[in-house]
Amino acid sequence: MDNTATNLTQLGQLAQAAETQLAQLSATQRNDALVQMAAALVNHQDIILDANKRDLANATDLKQSFVDRLTLTADRIEAMAEGMRQVAQLPDPIGKVDRMWKNEAGLMIGQQRVPLGVIGIIFEARPNVTADASALCFKSGNAVILRGGKEAIQTNIAVSGVLRAALNEISLDENAIQLVHDTSHETANEMMALTDYLDVLIPRGGQGLIQHVVQNATVPVIETGAGNCHIYVDEFAELKMATDITVNAKVQRPSVCNSAEKLLIHEAVAADYLPTIAKSLQDQGVQLRGDARAQALVPGMIAATDDDWDEEYNDLIMAVKVVDSEDEAIAHINAHNTKHSEAIITDNYQNGQNFLQRIDAACVYINASTRFTDGFEFGFGAEIGISTQKLHARGPMGLNELTSTKYIIYGDGQVRK
């Protein structure tokens, strides 16, 4: 179906050549191509489902949840296509001049949004990422090199092949979207050092994958998705609201990075309130682990160990700590969080402002669930991940975070004195 490059240097060269074309396409051309690619996914779903069956046949000794994520159906392929169509309809992130001014010498200096260039995505065995990441990169004018998990390789080859063929059919460079067919660790490590061709590398997956990439890549990385979010119930909290928010943040979708893993409660309200909220959480199937003071207030609560304060459970587990003051809560959070999302529940103005100011995290909330840290909830219309680093992008990353800038400068003969 396609002419696939066989080594990373060649992939990189082809991606850069494709990027030169892609960066010059109009928004309409890019959006039309996305709609064509979406149609191709649906039209060629037999190829994709066949390939997926082969992956599933090899997946005999994998966990059921893993197999679920790997499995495609006609409905899931339609959902991938619909995702691409939605991305086509989002505002164009490219070309906008964020600011323009005249300098002392009379130059007009404008800072314009441009694509990042070539983006590498390293991800686990979730075939939907292939379509999803391709759509977001293409929309923002970036070429993409995808490297997915080996368990989904046949599916990924089929999906990327269909997308590439669709580009080819409308006379666009298919190498704007490329898949690394060799799923060995050696090739993944080589990709992490491909500084001549990759402008950025975004790992998508669990903590093991992300930390491996951060520790090994020399290509600039955007670190995403590590969560250990806290809810701090202040002494001046409205307690009904505290319960609603904590239960939502913990149980609405415990497997994701913006769910709450830790509950801190001011000692002034702990005695009366902790048993109540503990019951609400336990009623939802949450296992609670407490420090000594929390344990004393909730009979049968098991003990939290030192490791608990740093752990991301991604499960119906929550550790609980009683604190003497907001200062202690803030110090504890800044010492143990992953800089993702933190919330205070309070009706005290100064305590809320203080929390916003002093907590070091991508998203800091007063009186709301940490589950809102999400590109769609923020109103970006899309999300490639949630950055927990401080360089380039922090928090939910939409299309705008997949762009860079360049300065365009209009002179009339100026020379430097």
Add this chain to the structure above:
Amino acid sequence: MDNTATNLTQLGQLAQAAETQLAQLSATQRNDALVQMAAALVNHQDIILDANKRDLANATDLKQSFVDRLTLTADRIEAMAEGMRQVAQLPDPIGKVDRMWKNEAGLMIGQQRVPLGVIGIIFEARPNVTADASALCFKSGNAVILRGGKEAIQTNIAVSGVLRAALNEISLDENAIQLVHDTSHETANEMMALTDYLDVLIPRGGQGLIQHVVQNATVPVIETGAGNCHIYVDEFAELKMATDITVNAKVQRPSVCNSAEKLLIHEAVAADYLPTIAKSLQDQGVQLRGDARAQALVPGMIAATDDDWDEEYNDLIMAVKVVDSEDEAIAHINAHNTKHSEAIITDNYQNGQNFLQRIDAACVYINASTRFTDGFEFGFGAEIGISTQKLHARGPMGLNELTSTKYIIYGDGQVRK
């Protein structure tokens, strides 16, 4: 004079602790501290000059230009101090909310400027960088870990010691500014992998240093300062302007990264104009190296080799190429440039717009000298370097580029549906 940490992990921990304090200081507190540090440099210049003499005594087999940069005098120390005072007077980059909106759920979401955190600076034997980088990092609320060249170690210890003592005297945490005393390559490499403590690493120096850091660091790096800038004289150029700009871009300060290294000339004007501009450049002592067509037009011009097109001379040398079209000029530039600064000289509207749109570089000029790519000339009031990468910051980096953001979110009980 100070309590200096002895290993990088300890330096990192102390820097993070200092950063927690520093991030909470008001702009006035940070500016007052900068003024105090500037005064300390002047008041303790004897300590600094003594240390500098010891470095110079060891510098017996170094090049004169290197020794010049290493040498401090009372005037140069006053210049360092004045630089710190000027940074104190710049607008504060911290705390500003760039945008704020209400999402569907009614959350008020604001994106606020915050410090990056802990910045590592690896630099060569230029003692002024110690004061300069400390001032910019401190002003932007960042702790800094400095690692300078071994030839300047005594001077750097003295300068950083004076700055730290000044912070200590006004009861601020001296560990906001730290110097790595061990100048071994092993320690530098260890610093490049200090991902638990450094939020970003900025190398400042020659290409050897920068490429070593880019190839080895797992800490996020901002790549700065590689230049191979082009001037393209279009067939519709005003030729007097082309000469003024090219001479300025080449000779005004040939040792820096925004000076022009390459001259491309459209063949329609080459025969008449190349001899004229060649003479203007040669009169300024510039050695010209040409492709075959350029050589044919300028008797005695030496031949450019393939390597010339990729080389940054940082010297009074310029390679010249005759091109058939603007397309050829753009393709040549995009293939050989370092993505720094490129200029077209033209009076044709469409050719100018086309060049701005299609050249991939941090700064693209119509009818102006590439020498304007500079934080001061852009009006930023300061510069930590010129980024040639696309992630985080691109082009001249002022105080704003030393910041990150966080989302501050005001709710009234929202939970995710």
